[in-house]
Amino acid sequence: MTEPAPAWFFLSLVLVGGVYAAGFLFRLLAYLALCLRRPRDLRRSYGAWAVVTGPTSGIGRSVALELARRGINLVLLDLDAANLQETSELIKSRHAVETKTVAFDLSLVGTPQGDESMRRLRAAIEGLDVGVLVNNAGVSKPYVVFLHEVDVEAWMKMVRVNLWALTEVTAAVLPGMVERGRGAIVNMGSASSEAIPSFPLCNIYAATKRYVAKFSRSLYIEYRSRGVDVQCQAPFFVATRMVPRAIRDNWLSPFLPTPDAYARAAARWIGHGPLCSPTVSHQLLWCLASVLPDAVHDWLRLREHLRLRAHRKRAARASATWHAVD
Template sequence: MGGDGAWFMSLAVLGALHVAAVAFRVLSRLVLLLPRRPTDLRRYGTWAVVTGPTSGIGWSVALELARRGFNLVLVGRDPAKLQDISDTISSTNASVQTKTVVVDLALVATPKGDEALRLLRQAVAGLDVGVLVNNAGLAKPCALFLHEADVEAWVRMIRVNLWALTEVAAAVLPGMVERGRGAVVNIGSGTTQAIPSFPLYTIYHASKRYVAQLSRSLHVEYRAKGIHVQCQAPLFVETKMTLGMSASLKQRGLFLRLMMPTSDEYARAAACQIGHGPLCMPNLVHQLQWCICNALPDWVLDELILRLNLRHRVIFQRLRTARASRPTSDVKDGGLPHKQA
């Protein structure tokens, strides 16, 4: 009986420790739900730099910063789309100035990349840049096993998500250091925080994990200089990237509108979180999802995400097949979702 009692007590202690660990993880996420006092972002400066501002989160963040009175340096690869967002900002905020910089961030770490970054440094020279939003990112190719995609596609993703983000931050930080103030916001991914793995998006997941780690170290490195560096880690946001997936989920009756905020809703929440710590998941709905995921064992999440992404694989294979069957003149950039925050 004594042996049985000791065995029972050991199991009880282990169970209590597990419950305590889960409770601590959930409570640490619930702290994020506490209301934050909005930061006066203009204390950082009068200009903001936004990469990837021509659609989705980047578009909405650029408009939100313009609404808050920032002048904008808009960095992207498509001149026509850059002009579109510039005109939209000017028409809704007459006092806001904009500058466009045509840079293909996928060329970073290539011979043409040095010239692209030189143009960016030249554009921000002498400007009171207070906020940098490193939003540009690639998620394409989507939902594939590692061996199925062309190596150059993975390389492009790494250049944009990892290398270009670092180079752009390095181009803007010297001015912030000189002025003794600034905020750098690097858009990562909630998948690197809420779940242990993201199979079939492996390179994307790994590159976004780099964003979180880089931001954390830079935050510690620069906070004494008056510069706040933050990784914002959204989960799914309603953008072109999620268009095909969300439509399929709606057909299956599994899609809940509240689980996927619009990019405008995300941008409003994101602006309020700037300056509040090195890592955040701005949207309330995403924070609640994060808490739920932290209450589940890793092996359960691994299995659930694998099954979900295998379904995504079928969806994107259909999209690729449909795109390949169309005449070349009908195929436009964006036929497949390619951006994710």
């Protein structure tokens, strides 16, 4: 007959469970307090202008519109000049703010063309009270593929945009914030690198976002005494074109905020700590993810991404067949 477990074992389990529940409750109450309090006046706190990268679609477009709704003028930086102009006109038609546009292919950082674009960005912000920088632009493709299946240059484009360009744009805007003694930098990270231990078949993407989180945390420590708040926002999936339809249509769909809903929450979180996942649905997913052992995460992610990879291949074959028949 086996000996019953000693009382201290059960007490330790109760203690661990109590600590976890207390931590969860604290995070929930802090989140609710932030949601209920009056939103911070970002223009008064940080400055009259914001620089937003990747503002022509998805989260970036919604964040730009949200900042404009809050009375902040915008410097918009993106690849396509026509899309920039369309976004600029939309913003000015809805809100009484000024806009500037800088056409910049962020995948060209470190090249002569990229250097010229950086000079144009510095010229565009010269003399402006730039109080907010939102590094939103990012590349998520190639998606759900093995490393050896894609040409190295495609991976390097992802690295240049997600990592190198974010660093250069930050370095261009930060000195003015330091000089004025105020500012906020928001770098768009990902829960794939912060809440989940591995992201197989998307490993370069997750690795670049891990850089963003570490970069942001270190800058937060370096510059908060100088009045500059630096934050990495690490969302789960948001209902944009970057998210495959197979994910938008599965069990996660109730947890996918729209870009506009995400932008409202994101703006409210600016200046509140070095790392956050702004929406309620993503906070719940983060808490759920923290309960699962790493081995379970690894198995689930690999299984799901292999399923998405197979779905992509079937869709590609069907498209090729349709075009051949056509």
